[in-house]
Amino acid sequence: MTDPALLTALTRIADSLERMAPKPARADALDKADVHYWDGATESLHPITNPSGVPLRLLRGLDRQIAPVLANTRHFARGFPANNVMLWGARGMGKSSLVKAALTAINTEQRERGEAPLALIEIPRDALASLPRLLALLRQTSRRCILFCDDLSFESQDADYKSLKSVLDGGVAGRPDNVLLYATSNRRHLMPRDMIENETGSAINPSEAIEEKVSLSDRFGLWIGLYGATQDDYLAIVNAYATDRNLPIDTEELRRRALQWAMARGSRSGRVAAQFIDNLSAELST
Numbered sequence: 001m002t003d004p005a006l007l008t009a010l011t012r013i014a015d016s017l018e019r020m021a022p023k024p025a026r027a028d029a030l031d032k033a034d035v036h037y038w039d040g041a042t043e044s045l046h047p048i049t050n051p052s053g054v055p056l057r058l059l060r061g062l063d064r065q066i067a068p069v070l071a072n073t074r075h076f077a078r079g080f081p082a083n084n085v086m087l088w089g090a091r092g093m094g095k096s097s098l099v100k101a102a103l104t105a106i107n108t109e110q111r112e113r114g115e116a117p118l119a120l121i122e123i124p125r126d127a128l129a130s131l132p133r134l135l136a137l138l139r140q141t142s143r144r145c146i147l148f149c150d151d152l153s154f155e156s157q158d159a160d161y162k163s164l165k166s167v168l169d170g171g172v173a174g175r176p177d178n179v180l181l182y183a184t185s186n187r188r189h190l191m192p193r194d195m196i197e198n199e200t201g202s203a204i205n206p207s208e209a210i211e212e213k214v215s216l217s218d219r220f221g222l223w224i225g226l227y228g229a230t231q232d233d234y235l236a237i238v239n240a241y242a243t244d245r246n247l248p249i250d251t252e253e254l255r256r257r258a259l260q261w262a263m264a265r266g267s268r269s270g271r272v273a274a275q276f277i278d279n280l281s282a283e284l285s286t
Contacts, residue, residue: 028141029045029047030045030119030141030143030145031143032047032049033047033048033049033119034051034103034107034117034118034119034120035047035048035051035100035103035119035120035121035122036048036119036120036121036122037121037122038121038122038123038124038127038130038134039127040123040124040126040127040128040129040130041127043130043133043134045121045137048122051100051120052100053097053100053101053104054097054101054274055101055104055105056070056101056102056104056105057240057244058237058240058241058244059094059097059098059101059237059270060233060236060237060240060270061229061230061232061233061234061236061237062093062094062098062226065087065098065224065225065226066098066102068222068224069085069087069098069099069102069222069224070102070105070106072085072222073102073103073106073118073146074106074109076118076144076146076180077106077107077109077110077115077117077118077144078115079144082180083180083220083221083222084168084180084181084182084183084219084220084221084222085099085180085181085182085183085220085221085222085224086183086184086185086217086220086222086223086224087099087182087183087184087185087224087226088184088185088186088187088223088224088225088226089186089225089226089227090186090226090227090228090229090269091186091269091271092267092269092270092271092272093226093227093228093229093269093270093271094226094270094271095150095184095226096148096150096151096184097270098226099120099146099148099182099184100120100148103118103120103146106118116143116144118143118144118145118146119143119144119145119146120145120146120148121134121145121146121147121148122148122149122150123147123148123149124149125149125150125151125152125153128149128164131147131164134147135175135176135179138176138178138179139176141178142178143178144178144179145178145179145180146179146180146181146182147179147180147181147182148181148182148183149181149182149183149184150183150184151184151185151186152183152184152185153185153186153187165219168181168219168220181220183220228268228269229268229269229270230268231259231268233268234258234262234268234269234272234273235255235258235259237270237273237274238254238255238258238273238276238277239251239254241273241274241277242254242277242280245277245281247277247280247281247284248284249280249284254280257276257280258273258276261275261276261279262276
């Protein structure tokens, strides 16, 4: 015979665990914000009400890269055919900033037209295994969504690239019409060169081994490279940030200090420019 007190205690524990357990994600969660984060462990969507990012006007030296990203995103937002996008290249040159800035710009256009804005859903690299469940969720909504995977790359013995490849192009269910994938990477083919080369040593057919590894990048219809900044590009970014913040500093002094900062860092990029401006803003405020 079951002890009533024990049964009551077990019932309370079960109720507590049920309250603590994350509720399954619902498609209407997308209505809460334009930017969301996908938690693969709990398979839940978290709205980001104040996402980080910079406006397009501050992304200097990237006109050639901005134009196709904007056009592709605009086509997708308005229901036309569009491509998955891969932004690859040098560190700190604004790959992820460009994705977020393009979303903001296109959503502004959409709202001015009285049409639905896009949703950006960031999916971390280690949550790719849960991607099929996220896609199943997004099939339940008509809102057009961009899945964003920042710093995407794969290492040896990493099989997630196969599931991602299948989702992008070759799966039976296919990718929902209301979903695109935008990704950034420091590697053009998403995998280290030694991983591709080592595969040829043990493969029966070396060319097939290489094709297997690099074919994932072929699933991205739009490849856009961002390269290291020239000195003029770097200074243009610095000047744009300084003007945006109304920093009280002479143009020549700004140039001299910006170049000193870049020399000390051994790099010129949008990230280095932003770090310099943050430091300079603090100095001029004290």
